[in-house]
Amino acid sequence: xxxxxxxxxxxxxxxxxxxxxxxxxxxxxxxxxxxxxxxxxxxxxxxxxxxxxxxxxxxxxxxxxxxxxxxxxxxxxxxxxxxxxxxxxxxxxxxxxxxxxxxxxxxxxxxxxxxxxxxxxxxxxxxxxxxxxxxxxxxxxxxxxxxxxxxxxxxxxxxxxxxxxxxxxxxxxxxxxxxxxxxxx
Numbered sequence: 001x002x003x004x005x006x007x008x009x010x011x012x013x014x015x016x017x018x019x020x021x022x023x024x025x026x027x028x029x030x031x032x033x034x035x036x037x038x039x040x041x042x043x044x045x046x047x048x049x050x051x052x053x054x055x056x057x058x059x060x061x062x063x064x065x066x067x068x069x070x071x072x073x074x075x076x077x078x079x080x081x082x083x084x085x086x087x088x089x090x091x092x093x094x095x096x097x098x099x100x101x102x103x104x105x106x107x108x109x110x111x112x113x114x115x116x117x118x119x120x121x122x123x124x125x126x127x128x129x130x131x132x133x134x135x136x137x138x139x140x141x142x143x144x145x146x147x148x149x150x151x152x153x154x155x156x157x158x159x160x161x162x163x164x165x166x167x168x169x170x171x172x173x174x175x176x177x178x179x180x181x182x183x184x185x
Contacts, residue, residue, distance in 0.1 A: 001031070001032035001033045001034070001174070001175070002033050002034070002068075002069040002070050002102075002174040002175070003033070003034045003036065003067055003068050003069050003070070004025075004028055004033045004034065004035045004036070004068060004069070004070040004071070004072060004174070005036050005038060005064050005065060005067070005068035005070070005071045005072070006021050006022075006024070006025045006028075006035055006036065006037050006038065006071075006072045006074070007021075007038045007040065007071065007072065007073050007074065007086075007089075008021050008037070008038070008039045008040060008041070008074050008075075009040050009073065009074060009075035009076070009082060009083045009085060009086025009089070010039075010040075010041060010074070010075065010076050010083060010085070011040075011041050011083060011084070011085045012041070012076075013041065015041075015076070016076070016108050016142055016145040017074045017075060017076050017106075017107075017108045018039055018074070019145065019147065019153050020074065020106070020108060020140060020145055020153065020155070020163075021037070021072060021074040021106070022037065022153075023153045023155070024072065024106075024163065024167050025037060025072075027164070027167050027168075028072075028167065028170075028171060031168075031171045033070070033171065033174065036064055036067075036068070038061060038064055040083075040085045040086055040088075040089045041085060043057050043058070043061060043089065044057050047092075048085065048088040048089060048092070049088060051091065051092060052092075053092055058092050061089065061092075061093075062092075062093055062094065062097065065093055065097045065098070066097070068101060069101060069102070069174060070101060070102045070103070070104070070170065070173075070174045071098060071101050071102075071103045071104070071131075072103075072104045072106065072170070073086070073103060073104070073105050073106065073122065073126065074106040074107070074108070075106075075107050075108075075122065076107070076108050076109060077107050077108070077109035077114040077117045077121075077139070080113075080114055080117050080120075080121065081117060081121045082107070082117065082121055082122045082125075090125060090129070093129070095128075095129065095130075096129060096130035097129050097130070098126060098129040098130050098131040098132075099129075099130030099131075099132070100130070100132045101130075101131055101132055101133075102131075102132060102133045102134075102135065102170065102173045102174050103126050103131040103133070103134045103135070104134075104135050104137060104166060104167070104170040105118050105122050105123060105126060105134065105137035106118075106137055106138055106139075106140070106163075106166075107122070107137065107138075107139045107140070108139070108140050108141070108142055108145065109139065109141065109142060110141070110142045110143075111141075112139075112141065114139065115139045117139070118137045118138075118139055122137075123137075133173055135166065135169050135170045135173055136166060136169065137166060138159075138162050138163055138166045140155070140159045140162075140163065141156075141159070143156075144156035144158075144159040145159075
């Protein structure tokens, strides 16, 4: 199966976006994919804000993008756009960091007024970075994501069904990829 980089673009430590991504990561792993989680908030702020392309953490993040065959990008929506911390990371990656990759965009937010942010704010950036295939994404309302007293994530039934569908579509797109040929000779 494929290597998937699961990127949380939330600046918050208690992020619904990150918890939702980790929930979907488990589904992808159960389908046989190797999933690598990357929380952008864990990268050094001075590297992101100072555009330090040579910082070891930025170099490592760039290598994770290179290694991945599929990328899940999750972000909270603020003021009808994806998060600033995600923008800072995407700006530090090579222009075609997503070339040849299958990408699943996901977003969370407090209002349905932001539902089109995936298509009008995030998708054009992912496309400009060379993504080979951007599968239809999904916007989940914050109120549909809750954490039980035991720490288990719960997603409202309608949203859970939609997230299962887009995640499975992403997984199927990855399975349909042409396998990489091993170097010979």
